[in-house]
Amino acid sequence: MNVQSRSVTLIGAPLEEGSGRRGAAMGPAALRIAGVDQTLIDLGHDVADNGDLRIVPAMDLPNHSKAHNLRIVGAFTRALESSVYDVAASGRFPLILGGDHSLSMGSVSGMARYAAGKGRPLFVLWLDAHADFNSPATSPSGNIHGMPVAFFCGEAEFAEILPKGRPFVDPKHVFQVGIRSVDAREREEIHEHGVNVFDMRAIDEQGIGAIMRHILDVVAKADGLLHVSLDLDFLDPDIAPGVGTTVPGGATFREAHLVMEMLSDSGLVSSLDLVELNPFLDDRGKSARILVELTASLFGRRIFDRPTRAA
Numbered sequence: 001m002n003v004q005s006r007s008v009t010l011i012g013a014p015l016e017e018g019s020g021r022r023g024a025a026m027g028p029a030a031l032r033i034a035g036v037d038q039t040l041i042d043l044g045h046d047v048a049d050n051g052d053l054r055i056v057p058a059m060d061l062p063n064h065s066k067a068h069n070l071r072i073v074g075a076f077t078r079a080l081e082s083s084v085y086d087v088a089a090s091g092r093f094p095l096i097l098g099g100d101h102s103l104s105m106g107s108v109s110g111m112a113r114y115a116a117g118k119g120r121p122l123f124v125l126w127l128d129a130h131a132d133f134n135s136p137a138t139s140p141s142g143n144i145h146g147m148p149v150a151f152f153c154g155e156a157e158f159a160e161i162l163p164k165g166r167p168f169v170d171p172k173h174v175f176q177v178g179i180r181s182v183d184a185r186e187r188e189e190i191h192e193h194g195v196n197v198f199d200m201r202a203i204d205e206q207g208i209g210a211i212m213r214h215i216l217d218v219v220a221k222a223d224g225l226l227h228v229s230l231d232l233d234f235l236d237p238d239i240a241p242g243v244g245t246t247v248p249g250g251a252t253f254r255e256a257h258l259v260m261e262m263l264s265d266s267g268l269v270s271s272l273d274l275v276e277l278n279p280f281l282d283d284r285g286k287s288a289r290i291l292v293e294l295t296a297s298l299f300g301r302r303i304f305d306r307p308t309r310a311a
């Protein structure tokens, strides 16, 4: 195996209040039970586990009728922003175990602060069925997990969650791959802001390999850092049922692994979110395991590393 060994720190974010239902708070536990730490250790990496973040609701934030549970999501955003920043600044790779996708408001903002301090641009690879570019004004649901991209791009500020002057991500540095469910006003917003969208049709027509080569080329040429945010619903629900917002027609097992293998080869990835796993909806741990397997591919596992076995 020819993989650069990395120092990885796991950060559990048992957050479910950004989604419309319960269950995603069990995500970090399920990912640990599926063996995320040992899998990385077996690949030769040094792994530390910071445990799960524990928060109290941020009472300085308002109760917002169009951004449900803002005080809890806001508290997680603050806690994750600083712990992801601290882990990255200590030279380690932050691996965030979610938790619903609103946690990316914190993780990506923490990486944006880290990248700004290094004078390097931050790029985000958003692997998801959804664009998550709503704001309280445009969201049909009021669920904050549909808003994180707009938040870290500086477009959705629904209360002062993070200090004024926080660094934003340039929407043109966001690559969304696997998209197949976008709300009407959200669609206008992503086009207006120049987010790079590769929807499922683009994957079907161009192939995921060509799309990934293009993205990695752009990041490498800019000497950027690349944060990867993997929403379980990027995958087809047939292979990954343990998620609250399933959309048919998602990425296949091999498409998802090829994304991770190419990311691994590139050496460009600085940080990773694993989000939206809802173990309450899963089928005998299948979705938790697939997220761990994909993480293994991102950290250097190759098809030929696995013992051959009949199905």
Ligand SMILES: NC(=[NH2+])NCCC[C@H](N)C(=O)O
Residues within 6 Å of the ligand: 101, 102, 130, 132, 134, 139, 140, 141, 142, 143, 145, 146, 147, 181, 182, 183, 231, 233, 245, 276
């Ligand atoms: N991360 C997710 N699963 N997001 C789903 C968002 C669904 C819908 N667009 C909304 O804003 O409510």
Ligand SMILES: [Mn+2]
Residues within 6 Å of the ligand: 101, 128, 129, 130, 132, 145, 231, 276
């Ligand atoms: Mn999402």
